[in-house]
Amino acid sequence: MAVYFDNAATSYPKPEAVYNAVEYFQRQVGVNPGRGTYQKSREADGIIFDTRSALASLFKISDCSRIVFTSNVTESINLALKGYLIKGSHVITTAMEHNAVWRPLKVLEQGGDITLSLLKCPSGMAFNPEELPELIKKNTALVVINHASNVTGTIMPIEKVGKICRAHNIPLLVDAAQTAGVYPVDVQVMHIDLLAFTGHKALLGPAGTGGLYICEGIDLMPLKEGGTGSESLLEMQPAHLPDRFEAGTLNAPGIAGLGAGVKYILEQGVEKIRQHEIDLTEYALLKLKQFPDIVIYGPQDAPSRTGVISFNFTNIAPEEVTYMFDEVYDIMARSGLHCAPQAHRAIETVELNGTVRISFGVFNTQAEIDFLISALEDLANA
Amino acid sequence: MEALTxxxxxxxxxxxxxxxxxxxxxxxxARLSDDISEIMPYLNRVVKNANYNEHAPNLTMFKEFRMITLEPENLILIKALNDTDARQVLDWLKDLINETAERKTEIEPLYASKKRPHPLQLYTWLPRINCKQCGEKSCLAFAALLSVGQQSLDRCLPLFTDDYQEQKTVMIDLVDALGHDISNYIDGGV
Structure with a gap:
């Protein structure tokens, strides 16, 4: 049987409703939202609004116009960082960031625009939030935190960070690529000012979808300017959200599918999905720990992590393991650095060419983990 | 909140x-899927800034600076910021109508037309010192914008000092009648 354990890269399969929503949009609606005054165009507008509204329900955002659509979380993070930071800003982030955060920050740093401080994550564990106040400077303009590592699954203490940020009046940008849709995210309780998410992972939408929540009171410069279907006589981007940040034709079929994915999550309940993920992760960790030659990175208990597990055999290279998975067992898993060299530095696996990463999704089963374990037994005994 | 019925x-x-x-x-x-004539007098009671005309029948109301005219099976919304804003307002309105219908037995319908405070009436109770701290050129301009929901009472800083306590109390009542959110002023905020 084919087993897909690369849900941290993108979720597969999607709920049936997602395929249907994309097909319905393409075949039955098919037109551009916000640009016309005819019935189908208004239906397209309604579909976009329904997705925005469903995302607002999921993240407990009271005003859905504060959510702007992007093509992925990378664009969302770039918009937040480049739209918010001004020359001379100091930024605090973690030692476990994905390149989606790390590269734009390093570009800004090397251009002399910002300075950076890092919260340490020894051995891939969560940073200690009590170290955050010590890093705050007079010119600290933003704290940027990866909600959960895409390498080790480590869940970071966002709520505690949010409280500290609020007390120091510093906005908090959260990269929720690995948590949105599978972990309860409440922007009010967590004091999140900017929430960047992607649509194609645990939100179960198609690729090419994502978004950024921008708290009221935070003013960003748009990354791009262009047509919005509104206030066309204005030579500048409209001031009002979401139009201000949505120049150009939206990925409406993708957003239609994303809406169906989010509705599926709302119907199931994010807590129930999270519990399924904990159950699978707990089971997999238990089984993996029985291999004397396997090292598991990051937290060793399921509740402290998402459904992402990075491990290595002490005597087999990660790329060899995933090659055998693919070639012999039809198990789809990822090896390498997973676009997050920082995280691999924290767990000291850069020299090993990274790790083997398995990542579970809402449709994975315990039987599939048993199949993986039997494959690993074969490899260990080979 | 989604109404039960x-x-x-x-x-x-x-x-x-x-x-x-x-x-x-x-x-x-927009067209309404169901005739709301029966609910209009109840909306007229619960929505502070609503104005009901029994003979038309129609009901006008404000959502901040946006104006809504409701007819039994149609509505017109003006001054919405963009499509998203319009749809958010219509979602809010749908919930409001359903919640009002749900609580109908607890509400005494109001058939009479209400009078909205006139901008000049608002102006009378302002400090009238043209201090411009609100960002407007004069207190009269502030009053005019206040009456259409484009200004907020708390932008009038002198009004919330000890010198204007009586005026403040009256102004809070007046903007309440205009449908402004006055919870901040009552809780001792500002």
């Missing part, structure tokens, strides 16, 4: 155009 199932936008009243904003016409 759905009285009004859907509000369907059928026409969107630039707003005549204010450049850059939009005007939206």
């Amino acid at each position: 759905i009285y009004l199932r859907k509000i369907n936008i059928y026409h969107t155009s630039p707003c005549f009243a204010e450049a850059g904003k939009i005007r939206v016409k």
Whole structure:
């Protein structure tokens, strides 16, 4: 049987409703939202609004116009960082960031625009939030935190960070690529000012979808300017959200599918999905720990992590393991650095060419983990 | 909050155009899936800034600076910021109508037409010192914008000092009648 354990890269399969929503949009609606005054165009507008509204329900955002659509979380993070930071800003982030955060920050740093401080994550564990106040400077303009590592699954203490940020009046940008849709995210309780998410992972939408929540009171410069279907006589981007940040034709079929994915999550309940993920992760960790030659990175208990597990055999290279998975067992898993060299530095696996990463999704089963374990037994005994 | 019994199932936008009243904003016409005539007098009671005309029948109301004219099976929304804003307002309105219908037995219907405070009436109770701290050129301009929901009472800083306590109390009542959110002022905020 084919087993897909690369849900941290993108979720597969999607709920049936997602395929249907994309097909319905393409075949039955098919037109551009916000640009016309005819019935189908208004239906397209309604579909976009329904997705925005469903995302607002999921993240407990009271005003859905504060959510702007992007093509992925990378664009969302770039918009937040480049739209918010001004020359001379100091930024605090973690030692476990994905390149989606790390590269734009390093570009800004090397251009002399910002300075950076890092919260340490020894051995891939969560940073200690009590170290955050010590890093705050007079010119600290933003704290940027990866909600959960895409390498080790480590869940970071966002709520505690949010409280500290609020007390120091510093906005908090959260990269929720690995948590949105599978972990309860409440922007009010967590004091999140900017929430960047992607649509194609645990939100179960198609690729090419994502978004950024921008708290009221935070003013960003748009990354791009262009047509919005509104206030066309204005030579500048409209001031009002979401139009201000949505120049150009939206990925409406993708957003239609994303809406169906989010509705599926709302119907199931994010807590129930999270519990399924904990159950699978707990089971997999238990089984993996029985291999004397396997090292598991990051937290060793399921509740402290998402459904992402990075491990290595002490005597087999990660790329060899995933090659055998693919070639012999039809198990789809990822090896390498997973676009997050920082995280691999924290767990000291850069020299090993990274790790083997398995990542579970809402449709994975315990039987599939048993199949993986039997494959690993074969490899260990080979 | 979703009402338990759905009285009004859907509000369907059928026409969107630039707003005549204010450049850059939009005007939206929509059809209601169900006739709401019966609920109008109840809305007139619960919505502070609503104004009901029993003979038409129609009901006008404000959502901040946006104006809504409700007819039994149609509505017009003007001064919406954009499509997203319009749809958010219509979602809010649908919930409001359904919640009002749900609580109908607890509400005494109001058939009479209410008078909205006139801008000059608002002006009378302002400090009238033209201090410009609100960002407007004069207290009169502030009063005019206040009456259409484009200014907020707490922007009048002198009013919230000890010198204008009586005026403040009256102004809070007046903006309450205009449908402004006055919870901040009552809780001792500002």
